[in-house]
Amino acid sequence: MNKTVIFLTFVFISFQSFAQHEHHQTPKDTTIKAKSPRTSAMAMIGENHIHIDYGSPSVRGRIIWNGLVAYDQVWVTGSHKATSIEFLQDVSINGKIVPKGKYAFFTIPGKTEWILILNKDWDMHLADDYNAANDVLRINVKPTQLKNPVEALQYQVIETGKNKGKIEMSWEYLRVSFDFQNTGL
Numbered sequence: 001m002n003k004t005v006i007f008l009t010f011v012f013i014s015f016q017s018f019a020q021h022e023h024h025q026t027p028k029d030t031t032i033k034a035k036s037p038r039t040s041a042m043a044m045i046g047e048n049h050i051h052i053d054y055g056s057p058s059v060r061g062r063i064i065w066n067g068l069v070a071y072d073q074v075w076v077t078g079s080h081k082a083t084s085i086e087f088l089q090d091v092s093i094n095g096k097i098v099p100k101g102k103y104a105f106f107t108i109p110g111k112t113e114w115i116l117i118l119n120k121d122w123d124m125h126l127a128d129d130y131n132a133a134n135d136v137l138r139i140n141v142k143p144t145q146l147k148n149p150v151e152a153l154q155y156q157v158i159e160t161g162k163n164k165g166k167i168e169m170s171w172e173y174l175r176v177s178f179d180f181q182n183t184g185l
Helices: 002-022
Strands: 038-045 048-055 084-087 091-093 096-098 101-108 114-119 135-141 144-161 164-182
Touching (some): 038 164, 048 144
Antiparallel strands (some): 048 084, 091 096, 091 164, 144 164
16 A cells, blocks of 8 residues: 555656646747848968858748849849948958958859959948949859758858969859958068
8 A cells, every 4th residue: 555655746847847847848849030131151271360241031932033033133142231341351262362351242043154353332232232343352253062951041251272362252053252362461
């Protein structure tokens, strides 16, 4: 009889404990998350800190290239506010010196070739006020096809050698990139 009382007491205490915890569970997170959150990528390449600030949209089943992002039109290469790239030291890109500073990173996507642009006007919404007269640099690149999809647009700053790096933008099944080198000026 004592074993039965002990067993029933144990079951009762366990049930009571569960019932108390059931009412103290953490509520579900009901925070509305942005569909294109602002994020950043950064790295030290030699003594140069490179910082990229961008909006990161997701594919979410949409047609991206020549759909959501039109071919042959200036794009902020992210979402909403223009993507910015900041170099804390001068760099050389495609043989041209780009002074230290903060720049908007625009692109003009094409089916087989993209134009990558660094522009002085880094603080703008979309490309509504884009002015080619403020371009610091334009380079043509061929996009790389990716085997695996990248759901949310992402940037990377990658060290490729002493004082050398690469900036990559990947989204859906495409990647574009450009190389740079610190000039030490």
